[in-house]
Amino acid sequence: MGAKQYGIDPDRLAMYADEIKSVVDKGIEMAIVIGGGNIFRGLAGESNGMDRVQGDHMGMLATIINGLALQSALEDKGLDTRLQTAIKINEVAEPFIRRRAMRHLEKGRVVIFGGGTGNPYFTTDSAAVLRAIEIEADVILKGTRVDGIYTSDPEKDASATKFDSISFKDVLTKGLKVMDSTAFTLSQENELPIVVFDMNKPGNLLKVISGENIGTVVNL
Numbered sequence: 001m002g003a004k005q006y007g008i009d010p011d012r013l014a015m016y017a018d019e020i021k022s023v024v025d026k027g028i029e030m031a032i033v034i035g036g037g038n039i040f041r042g043l044a045g046e047s048n049g050m051d052r053v054q055g056d057h058m059g060m061l062a063t064i065i066n067g068l069a070l071q072s073a074l075e076d077k078g079l080d081t082r083l084q085t086a087i088k089i090n091e092v093a094e095p096f097i098r099r100r101a102m103r104h105l106e107k108g109r110v111v112i113f114g115g116g117t118g119n120p121y122f123t124t125d126s127a128a129v130l131r132a133i134e135i136e137a138d139v140i141l142k143g144t145r146v147d148g149i150y151t152s153d154p155e156k157d158a159s160a161t162k163f164d165s166i167s168f169k170d171v172l173t174k175g176l177k178v179m180d181s182t183a184f185t186l187s188q189e190n191e192l193p194i195v196v197f198d199m200n201k202p203g204n205l206l207k208v209i210s211g212e213n214i215g216t217v218v219n220l
Contacts, residue, residue, distance in 0.1 A: 001038040004038075006038060006039070007038060007039065008038065008066070008069050010073075012200075013069055013070065013073045014073055014076075015200075015202065016070065016073070016199070017070070017073040017074050017076065017077045017079075018077065018202075019199070019202065019203075019204070019205040019206070020032070020074060020079070020110060020205065021074070021077045021078075021079055022203075022205065022206045023205055023206055023209050024079060024108070024110060026206075026209065027108075028209055029105040029106070029108075030105075030110055030111075031101065031105060031110070031111040031112070031113060031131065031132070031135055031137065032070065032110065032111070032112045032113065033063075033112075033113045033124060033127050033128035033131055034063055034066045034067055034070055034112065034114070034124075035062075035063055035066070035124040036059050036060070036061070036062025036063035036064075036065065036066055036124075037059075037062075038062075038066070039062035039065060039066070040055075040058050040059050040061075040062045041055075041059055042055035042056035042057075042058065042059040042120070043055070045058065045059075052120065052121070053120040053121075056116075056120035056121065056122075057120065059116070060086070060087055060114075060115045060116045060118070061087070061115075063114045063115060063116060063124065064083075064085055064087070064089065064092070064093065064114040064115055066114070067083050067085070067093070067112045067113075067114035068083065068092065068093075068114075070112055071083050071112055074110055079109075079110050080107075080108065080109045080110070081109055081110045081111070081112060082094060082101075082104045082109050082110075082111050082112070083111075083112045083114055084096040084097070084100075084101055084111060084112070084113055084114070085113075085114040085115035086113070086114070086115035086116055086117055086118030086119075086127070087115040087118055089115075093114065096113065096115075096118075096131075098134050098135065101113075101131075101134075101135055102135050102136070105135065111135075113127065113128075113131045115127075117130055122182065123179075123180045123182070123183060125142075125179040125180050125182075125183035125184075126180065126182045126183040126186065128140060128142075128183065129179070129183045129184075129186045129187045129190075129192065130186065132187075132192060133186070133190050133192060137192070139192070139193050139194070139195060140187060140192055140193070140194045140195070141195050141197065141205070141208060142178075142179070142194055142195065142196045142197070143197060143198075143199025143200075143205070144196060144197070144198065144199060145198065145199075145200055146196075146198060147162070147197060147198040147201070147214070147215055148162045148163065148164075148196055148197060148198075148215040148216035149162070149163050149166060149171070149176055149178055149196050149216040149218070150162050150163070151163075151174075151176075162216065163216045164213060164216060164217070165216065165217040165218075165219070166216060166217075166218055167218070167219065167220060168184070168187075168188040168218060168219070168220060171184070171218060172184075178194065178196060178218060179194070187218075188220075191220060193217060193218060193219040193220075194217070194218040194219075195208055195214075195215050195216070195217050195218075196215050196216045196218070197214050197215025197216075198214075198215065
């Protein structure tokens with residue numbers, strides 16, 4: 001959304017494309033899962049009386065819209081991309097096929113995964129972790145609007161302190177909100193580390209990839 005109340009901010013989209021390009025130019029294989037909350041959230045629909053399954057399907061379609069927008073922004077920067085979706089929508093995107101996605105990555109293409117998992121009741125976090133495991137990714141990079149994991153919500157608690165690193169076990173013990181429980185457990189069981197960082201600060205993505213102490217690392 002950027003500075004908007006809803007929809008897509010082209011300036012924010014262009015900034016994200018620059019961030020991603022800076023990493024891809026280093027020869028890093030990158031796949032992206034993008035949410036759809038700037039357009040529609042299934043849970044919000046349910047709270048307003050909408051059927052949850054119907055609302056979640058609308059949310060999945062919103063992620064595809066965002067995926068198309070990001071694909072366009074990346075291609076404007078000269079990157080080769082592929083959009084794969086969990087919902088068949090062949091006129092605008094490839095269906096998700098694991099081996100094809102991995103081959104695209106090997107060829108230096110940025111792969112965008114849209115449509116979540118294709119199932120209601122699963123979040124974008126769950127889709128991201130699932131796809132990461134399937135394509136044998138090294139790490140999950142969770143870009144947010146805060147610069148890591150804190151003892152409490154830093155936007156509400158001025159005394160909150162940040163963790164540079166923390167174990168999966170301690171996240172659960174302390175009741176910290178990193179991802180929804182399904183996504184987090186899936187990541188833990190597959191020993192897939194998570195880096196939570198501020199995606200809205202220019203240069204941060206490349207710093208994370210370069211091993212700088214940016215954000216919070218969650219591992220075993």
